[in-house]
Amino acid sequence: MLTKQDIIAEAKRLKFADIGFTDAKPFDSQKEYLLAHQDGYGWAEAIGLGLLAGTDPKNILPQAKSIIVLLESYFEESYPLPLEHHFGRCYLDDDRVTKDGLALKIKSFRKLLQLNGIDSKVPFDLPHRLSAARAGLGTFGKNSLFYARRVALNSSFVFPIAIVIDAEYTPDESSIAIECPEWCRNTCVAACPTRALKGDGKIDPLRCISFLTYYGAGLTPLELREPMGMYIYGCDRCQNVCPRNIPWMVRKKPQNPRVLAKESNFDLSCLLHMDKLYFEQKVWPHMFYMSVDDIWRWKMNVARAMGNSLNPAYVKELILAFGENSDERVRCMIAWALGRIGNQEAMTGLRKFFDNSEGIEKKEIKQAIIAIEKRKV
Ligand code: SF4
Ligand code: SF4
Structure with a gap:
C-alpha cells in the first residue's frame, strides 16, 4: 500500500x-x-x-x-509586461x-x-x-x-x-x-472596476471582467467599456493590488521562454485582423474558452482595449478592421474605440463610416463623433 x-x-x-x-x-x-x-x-x-x-x-x-x-x-517565471496587461x-x-x-x-x-x-x-x-x-x-x-x-x-x-x-x-x-489583514481595508473590493466583489469573499461572476471577456453576451454595454480597460481575456486587477501578493510579484524571476516565444501571436493588431485559421492555430490552443464562432468577441475585446489604450497608432488598424469586419458588435466597438482615441484621423474615419451605416452601428458612430466633439470644446 x-x-x-x-x-x-x-x-x-x-x-x-x-x-x-x-x-x-x-x-x-x-x-x-x-x-x-x-x-x-x-x-x-x-x-x-x-x-x-x-x-x-x-x-x-x-x-x-x-x-x-x-x-x-x-x-x-516572468511574462512580458504587455501580455500581463491584456x-x-x-x-x-x-x-x-x-x-x-x-x-x-x-x-x-x-x-x-x-x-x-x-x-x-x-x-x-x-x-x-x-x-x-x-x-x-x-x-x-x-x-x-x-x-x-x-x-x-x-x-x-x-x-x-x-x-x-x-x-x-x-x-x-x-x-x-x-x-x-485588517489594515488592508478591502483594497481589492475598491479596486474592482466592475464592482464584482461583494466584500465578504464572494463574487458576482456575471460582473467580473474575466467572465465578461470570454462569456459576455453581445456588444459590451457602454458603461462597462472603460472599466474593463485593457483586459482582453481574464483580469488580474484584484490580485495585482493585493498586499498579500506583493512579495511574490516583486521577486525577481527568470523569463518564461514558452510565453516569450508566442508573444508576437498575441499582438493586438494581429488579434484584431486575425482570420479563423490564425485563431485556430495560434490563439485557441492557449486560450480556449471561446470557440471559433466567438472570434467576434475576441475582436470586440481587442478593439475596446485599443480604444482604452488612447494610442493614436491604433487608429489606422481600427479603421482598416471596420472595413474587414461584417459583425455589427465588432464594428460598433471599433467606432467606440475611435471615439475614445479621438484624433483627427479617427474623426475622419468615423464620418466616412457614418454615411454608409444604419441602425445601432450608426448610433454608435454618432455617439463616438459627439464624444470627440465634446472633448474639443
Ligand atoms: S478579476 Fe477583475 S473584475 Fe473580477 S473581481 Fe477581480 S478585479 Fe474584479
Ligand atoms: S484579498 Fe488582498 S486586497 Fe483584498 S482585502 Fe484581502 S488582503 Fe486586501
Missing part, C-alpha cells in the same frame, strides 16, 4: 509546490451557496460545467474515499489543450497511483479552491481567491489540482478561513 509519505515524495519529485489531503465528503456549503445564487451561476450549468454535481466527489468517482490536492505555482496571468502558459507542461506532471503523478492499484479522477467541476483549503493548503482573500499557506510566498498565484481517489488517507487539518 502506497503511504501518504510516498505520495508526498512523488509530488515533490515532480516539483509540485505543495500537497494536501482531505476526505471525500460532499461540499455541502458550496452546494447551498450555488443553489441560492443560481442567478449568478446558472450560466455555468447551462454550458455544462456541472458545478452542482461537482460538489459531491462521489458523482465523480462513486467509490471516492479521499481527495489529494496538488498546488502548482504558476507564476515562477491577459490573466493564469492563461499565459495554460496547457490544458496542448498538454505539454502541467498535464504531463499530473499524468506522471496519477501513474504512480495507478501502479499501486488506486483509481483516480481529475475533475474540472470539483470546487478546487475549497478542496485546497479543506486540505490545509491555504486560505481565502476577500477577492474570493485562494492564497497558499506554505509556498509562493503565500500568494494567490497557485493552481489547486484536486484528484479524487478510491483509497483512504488521513486528512490534513482544514485551513478554511478568510485571512486578510
Whole structure:
C-alpha cells in the first residue's frame, strides 16, 4: 500500500509546490451557496460545467474515499509586461489543450497511483479552491481567491489540482478561513472596476471582467467599456493590488521562454485582423474558452482595449478592421474605440463610416463623433 509519505515524495519529485489531503465528503456549503445564487451561476450549468454535481466527489468517482490536492505555482517565471496587461496571468502558459507542461506532471503523478492499484479522477467541476483549503493548503482573500499557506510566498498565484481517489488517507487539518489583514481595508473590493466583489469573499461572476471577456453576451454595454480597460481575456486587477501578493510579484524571476516565444501571436493588431485559421492555430490552443464562432468577441475585446489604450497608432488598424469586419458588435466597438482615441484621423474615419451605416452601428458612430466633439470644446 502506497503511504501518504510516498505520495508526498512523488509530488515533490515532480516539483509540485505543495500537497494536501482531505476526505471525500460532499461540499455541502458550496452546494447551498450555488443553489441560492443560481442567478449568478446558472450560466455555468447551462454550458455544462456541472458545478452542482461537482460538489459531491462521489458523482465523480462513486467509490471516492479521499481527495489529494496538488498546488502548482504558476507564476515562477516572468511574462512580458504587455501580455500581463491584456491577459490573466493564469492563461499565459495554460496547457490544458496542448498538454505539454502541467498535464504531463499530473499524468506522471496519477501513474504512480495507478501502479499501486488506486483509481483516480481529475475533475474540472470539483470546487478546487475549497478542496485546497479543506486540505490545509491555504486560505481565502476577500477577492474570493485562494492564497497558499506554505509556498509562493503565500500568494494567490497557485493552481489547486484536486484528484479524487478510491483509497483512504488521513486528512490534513482544514485551513478554511478568510485571512486578510485588517489594515488592508478591502483594497481589492475598491479596486474592482466592475464592482464584482461583494466584500465578504464572494463574487458576482456575471460582473467580473474575466467572465465578461470570454462569456459576455453581445456588444459590451457602454458603461462597462472603460472599466474593463485593457483586459482582453481574464483580469488580474484584484490580485495585482493585493498586499498579500506583493512579495511574490516583486521577486525577481527568470523569463518564461514558452510565453516569450508566442508573444508576437498575441499582438493586438494581429488579434484584431486575425482570420479563423490564425485563431485556430495560434490563439485557441492557449486560450480556449471561446470557440471559433466567438472570434467576434475576441475582436470586440481587442478593439475596446485599443480604444482604452488612447494610442493614436491604433487608429489606422481600427479603421482598416471596420472595413474587414461584417459583425455589427465588432464594428460598433471599433467606432467606440475611435471615439475614445479621438484624433483627427479617427474623426475622419468615423464620418466616412457614418454615411454608409444604419441602425445601432450608426448610433454608435454618432455617439463616438459627439464624444470627440465634446472633448474639443
Ligand atoms: S478579476 Fe477583475 S473584475 Fe473580477 S473581481 Fe477581480 S478585479 Fe474584479
Ligand atoms: S486586497 Fe486586501 S482585502 Fe483584498 S484579498 Fe488582498 S488582503 Fe484581502
